Amino acid sequence: MARLLEVQGVSKRFLGLLALRGVSLHVEEGEILAVIGPNGAGKSTLLNVISGLLRPDSGQILLLGQAIAHLPPETRTYLGLGRAFQIPSPFPELTVRENLLVGALFGRPGRPRKEAQAWVEEVLRLTGLEAKAELPAGELTLLEEKRPELARALATRPKVLLLDEVMAGLRPKEAREAVALIQGIRAQGVAILFIEHMMPVVRALADRVVVLDYGEVIAEGPYEKVAAEARVKEAYLGRRA
Ligand SMILES: Nc1ncnc2c1ncn2[C@@H]1O[C@H](COP(=O)(O)OP(=O)(O)OP(=O)(O)O)[C@@H](O)[C@H]1O
Ligand SMILES: [Mg+2]
Numbered sequence: 001m002a003r004l005l006e007v008q009g010v011s012k013r014f015l016g017l018l019a020l021r022g023v024s025l026h027v028e029e030g031e032i033l034a035v036i037g038p039n040g041a042g043k044s045t046l047l048n049v050i051s052g053l054l055r056p057d058s059g060q061i062l063l064l065g066q067a068i069a070h071l072p073p074e075t076r077t078y079l080g081l082g083r084a085f086q087i088p089s090p091f092p093e094l095t096v097r098e099n100l101l102v103g104a105l106f107g108r109p110g111r112p113r114k115e116a117q118a119w120v121e122e123v124l125r126l127t128g129l130e131a132k133a134e135l136p137a138g139e140l141t142l143l144e145e146k147r148p149e150l151a152r153a154l155a156t157r158p159k160v161l162l163l164d165e166v167m168a169g170l171r172p173k174e175a176r177e178a179v180a181l182i183q184g185i186r187a188q189g190v191a192i193l194f195i196e197h198m199m200p201v202v203r204a205l206a207d208r209v210v211v212l213d214y215g216e217v218i219a220e221g222p223y224e225k226v227a228a229e230a231r232v233k234e235a236y237l238g239r240r241a
Contacts, residue, residue: 010059082158092138
């Protein structure tokens with residue numbers, strides 16, 4: 001299996017706080033990797049470093065073998081890194097379809113308009129958004145915005161998709177729909193790295209799980225294996241106490 005994304009010994013400090021301590025992980029072709037951990041463990045910081053919103057203080061990030069840690073976020077998008085945010089940020093005046101077209105056209109420069117339009121229709125179908133395609137994105141409720149936010153990330157046609165708690169605030173039935181949606185995205189050949197607090201979702205989706213605690217990887221493996229590890233249980237229980 002080819003390694004699409006590789007994070008090697010990445011550290012990130014915020015003033016006195018070491019938010020990431022030598023984090024290493026990888027995502028293989030076609031794989032769904034979950035990153036879990038207690039609040040403040042460094043999960044979002046890790047995603048920000050991978051997508052280019054933050055520069056790591058040390059360590060390497062490789063996308064298809066190419067070092068990307070020094071590249072701006074747009075360049076990483078062109079190279080095949082897609083990202084959906086915890087709080088969606090569509091262009092409110094544009095319709096859902098137009099928002100996707102922006103992603104499809106600018107996610108990879110030089111893509112023919114026809115091809116971008118065809119991919120947008122495919123994404124609308126895949127994400128179940130056909131009925132909302134003509135609505136201004138600003139008129140959707142926060143819950144309704146989750147699908148377009150996923151679709152927008154998908155419109156750039158990424159090789160690896162980064163998702164930060166896209167299920168937060170969803171009801172159980174909606175979360176099950178979102179699980180099916182993400183499985184559909186993987187079936188399109190997109191590898192996924194996702195952060196999630198809801199354990200049933202992690203269990204249902206992840207091929208492999210990486211557990212972060214205080215900026216460090218403390219466990220890695222299939223869900224059942226890491227969930228049974230004493231260090232993982234302590235991390236969750238200890239933080240709650
Ligand atoms: N820009 C920043 N400046 C200073 N400290 C920060 C910054 N971003 C995050 N931190 C701190 O770094 C640590 C890791 O934060 P991060 O947001 O990565 O955690 P997380 O695992 O995503 O948590 P949550 O589950 O609550 O989303 C926390 O202690 C947080 O307060
Ligand atoms: Mg977070």
